Amino acid sequence: MSPMRMERVALVAPLESRREMLTEVARSAAVELDLPYEPGTGPEEIDRAADAAVVHGSVAALVGWSPTQKLSSLQEALEPHGASAVPLKRPRGVQPPTLLTGDEPARKQTPVLSRLLVDTYTTVPYADLDPARIAGVAYVVMFGMMFGDAGQGALLVVAGLLLRFLPRLQRFRRTWLFITGAGVAAVFFGFLYGEFFGPTGVLPVLWLDPLEEPIPLLVAALVLGAVLLAGSYVLGTINRVREGGWGYALYARSGLAGALLFAAIGLVAWGLLAAEPVILVVAAVVALLALVLMFIGLFAESGGGATGGLQASVELVDSVVQLGSNLVSFTRLAAFGLTHAALMMVVWQATTALWAPDWRAVAAVVVFIIGNALTFALEGLVAGIQALRLEYYELFSRIFQDEGRRFRPWNPDTGTSTPETGTGTGTGTGTGTPSLSPAERHLP
Template identity: 30%
Template sequence: MALVTMKRLSVLAPAERRRPVLRRLARLGCAELERAAPQLFADTGGALRPQEENTGAAEIRARLTAAHSALAAAAPQKTPFFGARMTMTERQLFDSASLEAANRAAAQIEALVRQSEEASASISRIEARIASLRPWIPLDLPLNYTGSEHTEFWIGVLPVSCDLEALRSALAEQAPASQLDLVGSDREQHYMTLLVHKGEAPAASALVRASGFTAVPFRDVSRTAGEEISSLEAEEAAARRIRETAAQSIASFAPERQKIAAAIDAYTQEALRDSLLSGFGRTERTVYLTGWIPADAAGAVEQVLREEGCAYELREPAEGEDPPTAYRDNRFVEPFAAVTEMYGTPTYGSIIDPNPLMSFFYFIFFGFIMADAMYGLLMFFGCWFYLKKKRPAGTMKRMLTLFMYCGISTFAVGALTGGWFGDLASAVSGGAFTIPAIWFEPLTDPMKMLAFSLALGALQIIIGMGLSAWRSIRQGQLLDAVFDVGSWYVLFLGIGLFALGLPVGGWLMGIGLLMLLLTGGRKNKGLGKIIGGLGKIYNITGFLSDLLSYSRVMALGLSGAVVGQVVNKIATMATGIPGVILFVAVFLFGHIFNLAIGLLGAYVHTSRLQYIEFFGRFFEDGGHPFKPLENNTKFVEIVKED
């Protein structure tokens, strides 16, 4: 496996063929196109210029999306959990008749939505009006009544804290030709009427206003509150009927749901092409675009460009250019690239593709952390079924495929170590029947589990160092490979042989230490040469720390097994019908919980081992991932023409 060699692509396309060119390149899915740098327009002396491309696709997509949402609200569709996206060819997706039909349906839905919104606004306004009138229902007078030739009649409110009897007494003294009546009250205010002789109106007005009286005018209501409310309720009922009819009419477009969804995807692609074309250099009759393609895709890209009448150039990356990084991995390794991308992207030109070896160790470590055959089967078949039925794309597809593969290692390790829903068989049978481990049981022999974890960790560390040496050799730094890695290899080999009781091990340990001491500071000057060597030797503590990190594989594996056994023990504590109920409830909840926690722990800690203990030795970060132009759809899965 290796990182992909990229080619610089420059294309001068006929302006009238610009969209077909982009569409065919998206179909290939192997060209990353880029916006033109402002310097380009200056360098060409204005021969190339930016020009906005706007077919209205973004606006049409927004209208279609709003119609699709309205349809979903009016006619909810029960989508099966494992329901797959509809499949279409590219020709079907961009079929003009289907797009026109979807636009017509969206326009009609949009009109109905406006009608429904207007009705809803009317209902809200009417409800607010009714709420303001309801306290005045006991008043058997037209609400716009203001008095007679000799009297004035006021309608208003007083705060609930007002002492009505005291106010009436004050009115009796200062404006005896007045009458203050209570219509009703709520928790905030009193609803009042005041009838007063015009001659005493100023005095009465001063008194009630001093108590907090606020007039409530109803100049446009010539009926009683009850009569006005009845009229408004009829209007509200009519508005509700209009809204219900609009909702039913919107729901009647349910057969057009898929057509509208497909049109959203089609216009999404067109909106993307608008954005891309707006960033390219233009002349009156041509479009200039640049980007990157994998070297092995050159033939297919060249064929498209020739057929579309384009002038083009393919060349090696020039000094100072920053090509994207792409991987060429097999079907097993490819999903594990998602783990690498969470850490970073190797810089273009890196010697080493980190994915192949990382995927092997990830696969093994994940299995030993989960370490239950039945969990492995659930992982494998659950992910396999979802991938088959739902057919997800992108990162979701890669992660599910990764977990599916890790289900295989989890099953294998579970069978080797005797994990079948923990010790379920023994717990249910009372110890009469057990499924023996093919290799060993971690709970009864934890030191073997620890030794294996550390041995596997040591192997990964040594391989990581070897990759670092290989990178140095490929970069022409042979001495760095020999002294910075070879010295440690000699030391580690000596430690291993010494542990086996072979005398040569001591000699090799001494040679390794001497090599580190004499060469560790070779790039420094003066005293730094000796101090640098001592620093290198001190780094052995770092190796020990890194090695001990792999003990987490044993710890997490044992913790999952212990939780499984505890769940089984609790589930089998009772007998009879209550025992069956307890068993089912505890078994399902406990093992689902243990599986979920185990998956989280295995994913996080296995990733950590790769990022820190493995990638830290050779990974050349700083690149950016290859993002080719593709048809990225939400509702439709584009399939090839027959």
């Protein structure tokens, strides 16, 4: 789940070999160069980068970032030219770029929508964990709870398998596992609800009928939401530790302080259900500790003073209200599950009302097919959007606090075919402005 480890490197070569060094760097696509201009894509980019190098006597150097696991092979490629990639101490206040394992060419089968769930929200900061696969699982579970129908879910599974195996659909192949997973989740909840293209009676109710028992379904949605929120607090706390240490995590709303407040809510629910006053006392103590820690963190962020205290107090109240609203927001899992079941009930009742052993049977079949098609399209869209909303506003808002920047390897066209690119044409990307430390500007 961690981004690939990055090294700050200096590319050093004899002055007369700097173009050969840069050609090897371009072929490797293993370095993001810090250049004082926006890089291009043509072969002339090699000469531009060579002219931008820091020159000291007979030595030329450039700095950038490189994945640690690619550094040794890069050094081997540079050695015949008398050049090398030298690891440097990371400059303070500079965040390394992020390269995720799913971005590697060898990982092309990574479910693209699972990756996009995170990428459309933010670029994972270098210090943070990448929750893409966990987010994908959470998404399909929430989708299945709202789209619980074994028949319609089976159609999604078939669609996913067609994407996987039909050559004509190869361009969409990376989505097959995600779509199939959503279909499997819908089938699972369809069995629990006894829904197969509606309440047709084909399947028995294994757990509950949404229309007959809406309250248990609502409670189940809240429990699932509590589990997902707890997971987001765990990931958020880990990320706060990785970003700023335990001190930062202790006072953060998305760190230990927020997690303690959420735990206090759980203790209150437990104490009320079990009628245990001791648990309620413990919950009150935990909540008070969480609020104190959170206020200290907010007060420090605001800059202190009377104005800072007022701002921290308002934000503290907002945090408590927001936590409660985030938990209640998961009731939409039950609400849209009920909506799906109600629409399919209407379709089934219309079908049975029309059914007769004559020409009306054809009309009943048409109503059944069209009703299922419309419900499939409408509820599939609604469930997909609502699951995405819960991911972004309730979960990701706790996991991420900052935005990272993606690793952009410098690999312009070198004019020759390479194993990395096959055609010698690179992306020509890189950072637009240099971020050299004082020590790096005076490389010997």
